[in-house]
Amino acid sequence: MDSSSSPRDLLTGVYVRANRLMELLLIVLCFATLGMAAVHDLWWPALVVGLPASILPIVMIRCWPTAAPGRPAISGR
Numbered sequence: 895m896d897s898s899s900s901p902r903d904l905l906t907g908v909y910v911r912a913n914r915l916m917e918l919l920l921i922v923l924c925f926a927t928l929g930m931a932a933v934h935d936l937w938w939p940a941l942v943v944g945l946p947a948s949i950l951p952i953v954m955i956r957c958w959p960t961a962a963p964g965r966p967a968i969s970g971r
Contacts, residue, residue: 906960913955924948 924945931940954963 909960913959917952917955920948920952 927940927944927948931937931944954961
């Protein structure tokens with residue numbers, strides 16, 4: 895470990911990679927939600943619940959990539 899590196903700096907790369915993976919998963923789940931809405935003809939729940947549940951964590955990832963409040967929002971805790 896470099897003397898100028900803090901543990902927080904070392905975890906930033908881990909957070910960035912995890913956020914990319916979660917973003918991809920959220921996008922896939924968003925498309926799955928829309929696909930299931932088309933099959934079951936239930937667009938209202940998909941648009942009111944499914945899209946915001948996918949888009950809000952993606953916005954949080956993009957705006958605050960290493961912030962602590964973003965991680966529980968993404969995991970749903």
